[in-house]
Amino acid sequence: PDPQVPSAEQHAIAELPNDVLTFLMASRYCASDNLVKDAWDLFGQTPEGWQRVEAITQFVHDHVTFGYQFGRANKTASEVFREKTGVCRDFAHLSIALCRAMNIPARYASGYLGDIGVPYYGAGDFCAWFEVYLGGRWYTFDARYNTPRAGRILMVRGADAADVAMITSFGNHQLEYFRVWTDELEDGLDDAVILEMLQTRPGGEALVFPSSAREA
Template sequence: MQLNAGCKLSFEALSPTPLVLMLRPRSGAGQWIIREEYQITPAVIVTEFTDMYGNLCQRVVAPVGPFSIFFSATVQTADLIDVAPGAPYTPVEELPDDVLHYTLPSRYCQSDQLGDLATQITKDTEPGYDQVEAIRKWIHENITYQYGTSDASTSAIDTADKRIGVCRDFTHLGISLCRALNIPARMVVGYLYQLDPMDLHAWFEAYVDGRWFTFDATQEQPRGNRITVAYGRDAADVAFTTQFGPMNLNDMQVWVDSAQNDVEESEKKAEEAPTLSTSAGSTNQINH
């Protein structure tokens, strides 16, 4: 499916404030960027770099006063995500070098403290994909999704204890429980079509049978039509905005809509357009 997705962020900078933005998705597995638009008001100098995880990042300095960022894109997405019940565990000694660090504890994912819970959840489960699915299902059934119950300091340990949170917290817990079993897991942020309530979203991927698979503990069933913006060890690596100074976020809008109507309208216009032989200038075009 083709999706139109984007966000608008409105800030108030109290002093000139450096920012690192992470809002641009890139074409890759399961998605193709057809069109994108990026507007920053007021206009400032922007430089872009690719971080160690392959994410596109933009550096700006916001001047004092109102500062807004608008991003939108049309993206061809996969309608389904791959599932592989029974896919085997990949032994640590066989992991690629660039995957190995996803087995380690990180700031919000204290996997070294969650081994007992991970073992309890996955007992009598075959190592590999089935363990990760057992973890995803357990989180979905045992952690309550509720806004306003966590903040930027909430970790996987907190969520395991309080049994409440939002997508970021579900994701951190899933990652931690996988890593406790020596299964590499990473955080993914982006957009999900028909997410309710609509917002920027987070889920996780686990590495089994020599590849990454998608898992989303906030959803009852596997769902496609996702737009990935960034990958990382946890939320510290994938913040959409990182500010280095006093700055207030006043408003945030997020949207994900089907682009099918736009496609149908374009096709209709193409059908109604004059043919080459009757178009103005067509004779010269044909001759030359």
Template sequence: MQLNAGCDLQFQAEGPTPLVLMLRPRSGAGQWIIREEYQITPTVNVTEFTDMYGNLCQRLVAPEGPFSIHFTATVQTADAIDVAPGAPYTPVEDLPDDVLHYTLPSRYCQSDQLSELATQITDGVEPGYDQPEAIRRWINENIRYEYGTSDASTSAVDTAQHRVGVCRDFTHLGISLCRALNIPARMVVGYLYQLDPMDLHAWFEAYVDGRWFTFDATQREPRGNRITVAYGRDAADVAFTTQFGPMTLESMRVWVDALEPEPEETEPAQPTGA
């Protein structure tokens, strides 16, 4: 499906404020960027770099006063995500070098404190794909989704204790429980078609059977039509905006719309003889 997705961000800066933005998706597995538009008001100098996870990042300095960012992209997305019940566990000694660090605890994902819960959730489950799927299902059924119940400091341990949160919290808990079982897991942020309520979204991927698979604990069933913007160990690596000074986000609007396919051109009908 072709999706048009984007966001409008309105800021107020108290003074010149350096920013790092992470708003541009890249073409890759399950998505192809057809076109995109990036508008920054007022106009400032922008440089772009690729971080250690392969994410596209933009650096700039916002001037004092109102500052707005508009980004939109048309993306061809996969209608479904791959699932692989029964796929085998990848032993740690066989993990690629660039995957190995996703087994370690990180700022919001204290996997070393959640081993007992991970073992309970996956008791009797065969090692491999079925373990992160059991974790995803347990979170979906046991953690209440509710806005305003967590903040930027909430960690996976907090969510496991309080049993409430939003997509970021669901994702941190899923990542931590996977890592507690020595299954590499990483955070993904982006857009999901028909997310209700609409917002920027987060989910996790787990590495089994030699590849990454998508798991979204906020959804009851596997859903495609996702646009990935960034990957990282946890939310500290994938913030859409990172500011280095006093700056207030005053409003944000997010949209994901399906595009109607272009009508196929047909040859004009030719008159037939009598």
């Protein structure tokens, strides 16, 4: 599951590594400079570090209503804050913007999130969450679900979704097929067992059909 370290401290800006400083800056979808007053009004009295990030995560989780009908490609953190609706990337963008407004380095992360350890609610989708730099390392937070999760499959990280778009299209397109399976593996499984699992889909379907397999 996502590591939980309540003792993780917030760094003074002068102590941050050079490659982390960029994640304090406003970005296309996370214009943190537009939310500075709101952020300090909401979280200025919270303890710095982990507890402040938890407070931001809880706020976004409660403040924003999830729904695919609320998503749009150019929606910004400020618009999410005002409209109080969005998809997972909007939860992440607002959280990132509020963290940066409080001088906490934050970056966007995206990938797959299965249903390991939680009830099955049907087929999943691409998922976005965010990471913050505390105590000398990056930690995962997820304002949409607001609970530690296991089995995240990270694909990309960036300042926001403009850095690491799920799809970049130069014309009309239609997604016809998309499936991802995640399974929790027991420690000590034999390599042959793992290989067999990787070679077949649930139900015994081949992952790569012979007609499309590349010959060695």
